[in-house]
Amino acid sequence: MMRAIAAMLVVLFHVHQAFAIRFTTPFFAAESYLFAFGAVGVHIFFVISGFIMVYTNPPGKAxxxxxxxRRRLLRIYPIYWLCAALYLAVHVLIGQAYALGLREAAGALLLLPGNASSIIGPAWTLAFEMYFYLCFGLxxxxxxxxxxxxxxxxFTISVAAGAVVQIDHPAWTLVTSSLLLEFIAGAAIGWLLVSGKLPRRGGLTITVLAIILFGAGIAAGYERAPSVVMWGVPSVMLILGLAMHEAARAPSALVRKLGHFGDSSYALYLIHILLVTLAIELARQIPWLAEQPPALIAIPFALAALLVAEFLHHRVEKRMLGWLTPRRKSPLPLVQTGHP
Known part of the structure; x- marks a missing residue:
């Protein structure tokens, strides 16, 4: 469920920001500031990613x-390439073709540091994901x-090295980023759970404390501390608290039903910026739409984007996975990703 919530936070932030910059002024001065909190979804994703890696590869399992x-590559790249092709095609159709050189385009398609966001903006986080998968697998x-x-x-030594040695290169920035600490924090939570060492009490308390810390971060100002402290720490606490709570009792039917949307969160993460672009073009053709407050656009847009992502996940992504694993009697199980 948290993957779905985190993805929706990111979508709300991006669509509100896009409309607030181009069209009608928000209801109140702090509206854009509050919607910018949606960026925290990225930190939650990183923690979840580390958690899932260990949870799906527990101790004792070969x-x-x-x-x-193979599973990680199939999970990340095919649907990403399809979405990237859609972005390229749509931008040509609306007269906003990307100005990409061959090297930059190749870097974007391979999700290399410095180029990953050249086609799909939020894909910079996927460069981190791929690096984490590589290091985890090794x-x-x-x-x-x-x-x-x-x-x-x-990862701890890498982050420390980055704090001491400053090198202006995308690859160095990635491999020494403090965001890597969120991955290993999630991995540690996953290990505690699968090894039976995760406490069964106090989960709700930790979850509430995490929410309070998120609120404190909003009140204090987003730039008051490094993001790994401001948003990373409460994100880790949130996942820890929820893991403890669910370990103590089975999730409710509602939680399980909402968790279904987490499966399509990766598709939502990939496609939503293209949907924002199309919504902006539509608003330019329909003045009434452009005149609406950004908050009134953001919420229904996010719900509509979720439906598109559900279609993309079930009708396209899962079928692609089946086509790419023809030797099996049934498609390769869809491996979860912390990314949306």
């Missing part, structure tokens, strides 16, 4: 590196327990 990397070759220790140590 780690098949080839299978792991670390797990040493065994689940030892591998997780190696991963935590490596």
């Amino acid at each position: 780690f098949a590196a080839k299978t792991f990397f 670390a797990m070759l040493a065994g689940s327990g030892r591998g997780l220790t190696i991963l935590i140590g490596f």
Whole structure:
């Protein structure tokens, strides 16, 4: 469920920002500031990603590196390439063609640091995802327990190195980013859960504290502290609290039903900026739409985008996965991603 909520937060932020900049002034001065809180969804995604990696590769389970990397590549790239092609085509049709060189386009399609966002803006986070998957897969070759220790140590040293050595290069920025700490925090929560060491009490309290910290961050100002502190810490606490709560009791039918939307969160993350672009073009043709307050546009837009993502996930993404695994009697199980 948290994947769906995090994705919706990001969508609300982006569509509100797009309409507030181009069209009608928001209802009140702080409206854009409050909607910008949606950027926290990225931090939640990173924590969830680390959690899922360990949860789906628990201690005691033989780690098949080839299978792991194949599943991750199939989960990330095919639907990403399809969406990237849609972005390129639509931008040509509306007279806003991308000015991409061959090197930049290749970097975007491969999700390389510095170029990942050249076609789909939010795809910069996917460069982090791919790096994390690479490091996780290599670390797990040493065994689940030892591998997780190696991963935590490596990322911690990398972040420390980045704080000491400043190099102006996208790859260095990525491999030393403090955002990597959110991945390993999520991985640690996952390990506590699958190893049976996660406390069963106090989950609700930690969840409430996380929400309070989010509120404190809004009140204090988004730039008062590094994002990994301002949003990373409460994001870790939120996932920890929810994991503890669900470990103590089975999730309700409502939570399970809402969790269904988490499966399409990756498709939502990929497609929503294109939908924002189309909505802006539509508003330019329909003055009444452009005159509406951004908040009134953002909420129904997010719901509509979710429906599009559901269609994309079930009718396209899952079928693509089936086509790409023809030797199996049934499609390769859809591996979860912390990304939307």
